[in-house]
Amino acid sequence: MSDRSNSKPETGAFFARDRAWHPPAFAPGYKTSVLRSPRRALLSLDGTISEITGPVFGHSILNELDNDLIHNFAKPGESAIGERIIVHGRVLDERGRPVPGVLVEFWQANAGGRYRHKKETYLAAIDPNFGGCGRAITDDEGHYAFRTIRPGAYPWPNGVNDWRPAHIHFSVFGHGFAQRLITQMYFEGDPMIWKCPIVGTIPDKQAIEQLIAPLDWGNTIPMDARAYKFDIVLRGRRSTLFENRLEGN
Amino acid sequence: MMVQELGYLKETPSQTAGPYVHIGLTPNYSEIGGVYEADLGSAMVNDKTLGERITVTGRVLDGAGAPVKDAVLEIWQADGAGLYNSPSELRGAADPNFAGWGRCPTSSTDGVFRFETIKPGRVPFKDGRKMAPHITFWIVARGINIGLHTRMYFPEEAAANAEDPLLARIEHRDRVATLVAVKEGSVYTFDVHLQGDKETVFLDI
Numbered sequence: 520m521s522d523r524s525n526s527k528p529e530t531g532a533f534f535a536r537d538r539a540w541h542p543p544a545f546a547p548g549y550k551t552s553v554l555r556s557p558r559r560a561l562l563s564l565d566g567t568i569s570e571i572t573g574p575v576f577g578h579s580i581l582n583e584l585d586n587d588l589i590h591n592f593a594k595p596g597e598s599a600i601g602e603r604i605i606v607h608g609r610v611l612d613e614r615g616r617p618v619p620g621v622l623v624e625f626w627q628a629n630a631g632g633r634y635r636h637k638k639e640t641y642l643a644a645i646d647p648n649f650g651g652c653g654r655a656i657t658d659d660e661g662h663y664a665f666r667t668i669r670p671g672a673y674p675w676p677n678g679v680n681d682w683r684p685a686h687i688h689f690s691v692f693g694h695g696f697a698q699r700l701i702t703q704m705y706f707e708g709d710p711m712i713w714k715c716p717i718v719g720t721i722p723d724k725q726a727i728e729q730l731i732a733p734l735d736w737g738n739t740i741p742m743d744a745r746a747y748k749f750d751i752v753l754r755g756r757r758s759t760l761f762e763n764r765l766e767g768n
Numbered sequence: 769m770m771v772q773e774l775g776y777l778k779e780t781p782s783q784t785a786g787p788y789v790h791i792g793l794t795p796n797y798s799e800i801g802g803v804y805e806a807d808l809g810s811a812m813v814n815d816k817t818l819g820e821r822i823t824v825t826g827r828v829l830d831g832a833g834a835p836v837k838d839a840v841l842e843i844w845q846a847d848g849a850g851l852y853n854s855p856s857e858l859r860g861a862a863d864p865n866f867a868g869w870g871r872c873p874t875s876s877t878d879g880v881f882r883f884e885t886i887k888p889g890r891v892p893f894k895d896g897r898k899m900a901p902h903i904t905f906w907i908v909a910r911g912i913n914i915g916l917h918t919r920m921y922f923p924e925e926a927a928a929n930a931e932d933p934l935l936a937r938i939e940h941r942d943r944v945a946t947l948v949a950v951k952e953g954s955v956y957t958f959d960v961h962l963q964g965d966k967e968t969v970f971l972d973i
Contacts, residue, residue: 544914552913567894611777615775637799638838725778
């Protein structure tokens, strides 16, 4: 448990999700979604205590190298091959408030676009010093950061000649289970972004732009690593000023 | 007409977890050893956890009835006394030996997931009525663009289920059964149908 004893307990329900901003379940340009999308309408329900609450992870789960993908799978004295970068940002809610003490997990392909996964068959080589997973817990201002290798683009069997843009997958917990989110970060200036059927599941161009991390020259470390900044916004919480008191809550 | 700006941000849009979600969420399962000691959420109970031990198992099936063998499921539930292990739980302290959260991939060979957990107690709805015992599910996979929320209820709780506020909102009554597990001893089987005649009720919560 992280210590947030000075902050007011959060019991407000979450802002309703804008499902026109998110990708729809059925997006036939991304072929796998055709048979894996519900066709009935979702059952809408204002959040109950089962969704307003959520798991909290303490720093005890973290190892020293969990946020260093260049080294966390490398043999002693060695490091992963590729463009060294730092990815950092803040986890905020829709009200612009930092979301402290939440787990952020990330995974990615290596510099050549090859994932370390038994189902992956792309001919690009595995990097013996690169695993591809990492995690961090946000600080009091919602900051997280990790070091990694910039991932390569890779081809996938969707259309005849579809390639994913370079991307890093993110999994984020909030303070309530209803905030749970998985997304992907893309890199500023990558022309592949606008050709990708998975990116294209998102209907709104502005929403897509929210997933593109700018090069953060100010935080680039000379002679070491460039930096990219990626802020993540989770659902906001209603203030509880005029909420009905729940029985026993 | 100019008014004050609300100044709200937009939620970061979701993207699919993809076929290699296991690298990030269950690296030991995907044979990336030595980075994390154990996969997070792989053990929900220990020797001291209070409550009735149960197994929750099942498969996720696509619109053609085929098992989805690359999904990851997370569950979130109250402890045996009906308390959540969360800072937002103000009704009391939950069992410290039960985190209430678990994570499990569907097997790459037969598509089965399995959680060793405890049966949750009842928790209140917003108006004070008690909800029936339930486990909240969140499902991601290749082809799922935004994580799917649903709930599993218990078949032996017919009276509680009959007064559950969420189940009561399901207009087509034959669909209530899609949220109720099948019980055999202490094993509950909960198959999730993503699409089709037996489609599970999914939630916008």
